[in-house]
Amino acid sequence: MAKEIIVVHGNNTLTGTVEVAGAKNSALKLIAASILAQGECVLHNVPVISDIEVMSEVLEVLGATVHRGGEGDEHTLYVDTANIDSYETPYELVSKMRASISVLGPLIGRFGNAYVAMPGGCQIGARKIDMHLRGLESLGVEFSIDHGYLRAEAKNGLHGAHVVLDFPSVGATENLLMASVVAEGTTVIANAAREPEIMDLADMLNAMGANVKDAGSSIITVEGVEVSSLHPCEHRTVGDRIEAGTFLAGGALTGGPLTVKGIKPDYLRMAIAKLREMGCVVDEAPDSITVKRTEPLNPVEIQTLPHPGFPTDLQAQFMLLASCAKGMSVITENVFENRFMFAAELARMGADILIEDHHALVRGGRKLQGAPVSSTDLRAGATLVLAGIVAEGETRVHKINHIDRGYEDYVGKLRSLGADVSREFPYKNYRTSVRLRSEE
Numbered sequence: 001m002a003k004e005i006i007v008v009h010g011n012n013t014l015t016g017t018v019e020v021a022g023a024k025n026s027a028l029k030l031i032a033a034s035i036l037a038q039g040e041c042v043l044h045n046v047p048v049i050s051d052i053e054v055m056s057e058v059l060e061v062l063g064a065t066v067h068r069g070g071e072g073d074e075h076t077l078y079v080d081t082a083n084i085d086s087y088e089t090p091y092e093l094v095s096k097m098r099a100s101i102s103v104l105g106p107l108i109g110r111f112g113n114a115y116v117a118m119p120g121g122c123q124i125g126a127r128k129i130d131m132h133l134r135g136l137e138s139l140g141v142e143f144s145i146d147h148g149y150l151r152a153e154a155k156n157g158l159h160g161a162h163v164v165l166d167f168p169s170v171g172a173t174e175n176l177l178m179a180s181v182v183a184e185g186t187t188v189i190a191n192a193a194r195e196p197e198i199m200d201l202a203d204m205l206n207a208m209g210a211n212v213k214d215a216g217s218s219i220i221t222v223e224g225v226e227v228s229s230l231h232p233c234e235h236r237t238v239g240d241r242i243e244a245g246t247f248l249a250g251g252a253l254t255g256g257p258l259t260v261k262g263i264k265p266d267y268l269r270m271a272i273a274k275l276r277e278m279g280c281v282v283d284e285a286p287d288s289i290t291v292k293r294t295e296p297l298n299p300v301e302i303q304t305l306p307h308p309g310f311p312t313d314l315q316a317q318f319m320l321l322a323s324c325a326k327g328m329s330v331i332t333e334n335v336f337e338n339r340f341m342f343a344a345e346l347a348r349m350g351a352d353i354l355i356e357d358h359h360a361l362v363r364g365g366r367k368l369q370g371a372p373v374s375s376t377d378l379r380a381g382a383t384l385v386l387a388g389i390v391a392e393g394e395t396r397v398h399k400i401n402h403i404d405r406g407y408e409d410y411v412g413k414l415r416s417l418g419a420d421v422s423r424e425f426p427y428k429n430y431r432t433s434v435r436l437r438s439e440e
């Protein structure tokens, strides 16, 4: 059966207020962290997106029970890990979602063992896990490869260590945190990732009885506790800064004013600075951000970097803005080696982008035209829908399963801001005409 697509009618604007969901990249790791304590953790502000369903399945395969609250409470996830009796995460799930690898740290922490399918590369790059493994090895874990699976064993228990990461990897920092909270003695993670999602994870671990200090800085210190002393907790997921940045880009693109609620401006410092450089007026409140623009967009120079640098997850959205700016912009991707596939899709809509290695030269000022396009990843998909909103005519965005992975009710939220956008099945007319002919 044909898969749904998103159909957008352009020459439109986005105005009004939208509330962001809880952060996908945080909630996934909070669910994994709940493995560490026996019993039921209650997680609030968990987005209703398909990646969360996959992570819930990962935990269910381990023996946990996971369910959402009823009507009015859908954003609360109840994760009961009391009956986990397996430490194997199958290929079918890891290949669906790389973030499944974040069960490695907590499984080792709770059982001293893990058997997890090796994640492969993905469209945006090789995405290795060598730093996860080297870090965990220094805590006393031994790894072997077993027919595509990673076997991890901490035969003599986990012990604290001083780990220096080659690069402030989000995933490696998280796996190390979740194992080191129950390692004997002190662990120092230097060159740690500083993303708000790391702070969120540390807050939850501390609420479970762990002792993590200075999460959010480059040097995190963990004093290990007994795994039996960790207990389930209740925790609220931090707001999704990438969803917020996506809507702000939409406001900047069409003029706004557009307000996103449920997000601290401090988590989007660099994106806000770039919006201002591009000629937008950005107003900040403690829990919301408003963008508006009356003048044409200025060109910009952007380099993606680990937080607090410019997030790679907002690169596509700002490439779209650059395509509509007056002049030449330069965007440099430093985090993932192959994250410019989106440029080819935007070019189908009339953008003029030259890719040279990990730099994109974007010649702005083109009027975009609606076109059939495909999501190459979830951020690219969300951005193609935004592009359709300013383009002339109709845009049909395919492979929207990517968008569903990370954006809760994207179409509904855009409609509430005035967009003419809907989910449809393609070939509607084609199928009707085939049926009519066969009925004749």
Ligand code: UD1
Binding pocket: 025, 026, 028, 099, 125, 126, 127, 128, 129, 130, 131, 132, 133, 167, 168, 169, 170, 171, 172, 306, 312, 313, 335, 336, 337
């Ligand atoms: C997380 C986010 C992703 C975001 C990224 C960077 C989730 C589910 N995903 O991904 O949305 O774009 O952070 O902010 O939270 N690397 C290695 N070896 C390792 C680990 C990483 O070489 O052991 C490389 C990766 O290939 C990549 C870079 O380091 O080039 C960054 O990766 P990392 O920060 O770990 O990103 P993820 O945790 O995979």
